Amino acid sequence: MTPALEINGLTKRFGEKLAVDAIHLRVPQGSFYGLVGQNGAGKTTTLSMAVGLLRPDEGTARIFGADVWSAPDEAKALVGVLPDGLAMPERLTGREVLTFLGLLRGMPRDEVLRRADELLDVLELSGAGGTLVIEYSTGMRKKIGLATALLHAPRLLVLDEPFEAVDPVSAATIKTILRGFVRGGGSIVLSSHVMALVEQLCDHVAVVDAGRVAAAGPLDEVRGSRSLEDTFVALVGGEDGGVKELSWLSR
Numbered sequence: 452m453t454p455a456l457e458i459n460g461l462t463k464r465f466g467e468k469l470a471v472d473a474i475h476l477r478v479p480q481g482s483f484y485g486l487v488g489q490n491g492a493g494k495t496t497t498l499s500m501a502v503g504l505l506r507p508d509e510g511t512a513r514i515f516g517a518d519v520w521s522a523p524d525e526a527k528a529l530v531g532v533l534p535d536g537l538a539m540p541e542r543l544t545g546r547e548v549l550t551f552l553g554l555l556r557g558m559p560r561d562e563v564l565r566r567a568d569e570l571l572d573v574l575e576l577s578g579a580g581g582t583l584v585i586e587y588s589t590g591m592r593k594k595i596g597l598a599t600a601l602l603h604a605p606r607l608l609v610l611d612e613p614f615e616a617v618d619p620v621s622a623a624t625i626k627t628i629l630r631g632f633v634r635g636g637g638s639i640v641l642s643s644h645v646m647a648l649v650e651q652l653c654d655h656v657a658v659v660d661a662g663r664v665a666a667a668g669p670l671d672e673v674r675g676s677r678s679l680e681d682t683f684v685a686l687v688g689g690e691d692g693g694v695k696e697l698s699w700l701s702r
């Protein structure tokens with residue numbers, strides 16, 4: 452079966468810095484795929500290239516077989532994206548952002564309005580639907596960003612840190628929505644630093660380290676008999692296992 456997302460040899464340099472080093476990743480259809488890695492490991496750069504937001508130096512990304520760079524219309528119709536540090540039209544209200552993006556995607560106006568109201572309601576943003584995005588908190592921005600990713604009912608969701616700054620009640624709602632999406636045949640790739648969350652939600656995981664994949668596959672195969680956190684620290688923590696102390700801080 453064609454993978455939901457297939458990344459082959461994606462590479463990105465920022466000046467001297469090799470941020471992503473010929474990464475390969477295969478996200479099977481119907482999987483809930485977690486991407487974990489230390490700060491600066493290259494997760495955001497990889498996901499941005501995978502969905503066509505950042506041009507790679509080398510390599511390809513395909514969404515259900517459609518090349519993100521040579522067949523962008525086909526690829527982008529199939530994917531919903533929550534980018535990192537989402538740039539939003541700040542002077543629009545949450546409802547206007549959804550309407551604007553839905554119409555840009557060519558959806559019928561009635562359908563856009565209906566789905567926008569439903570998304571605002573489910574994500575507990577109804578009260579803020581008429582508020583300008585510039586006045587939103589970080590968590591509210593995440594939620595409206597997620598709503599824009601879901602609006603056109605894509606087949607693949609690519610979510611960069613979807614739970615960052617989101618309160619526990621909203622997080623529970625988002626988990627339910629994402630699980631339902633996968634149950635209904637959708638595929639998800641998300642990045643997160645919260646190992647417990649990845650273990651709870653994901654059936655596949657890739658550990659990214661210094662721009663490369665250190666381990667990838669079904670969750671149970673990657674972590675074996677250990678917790679994902681222990682596996683992660685063992686894989687990327689270096690010789691000291693990621694545990695350093697500040698001697699001058701203790702009394």
Ligand SMILES: Nc1ncnc2c1ncn2[C@@H]1O[C@H](COP(=O)(O)OP(=O)(O)OP(=O)(O)O)[C@@H](O)[C@H]1O
Nearest residue numbers: 465468469470488489490491492493494495496497
């Ligand atoms: N626009 C940029 N210009 C220069 N360097 C960049 C740029 N974007 C990313 N980098 C560098 O590329 C590397 C990978 O960054 P990236 O944001 O992909 O990491 P990440 O795994 O998403 O990190 P985090 O978990 O902290 O979000 C880092 O060393 C970062 O400093």
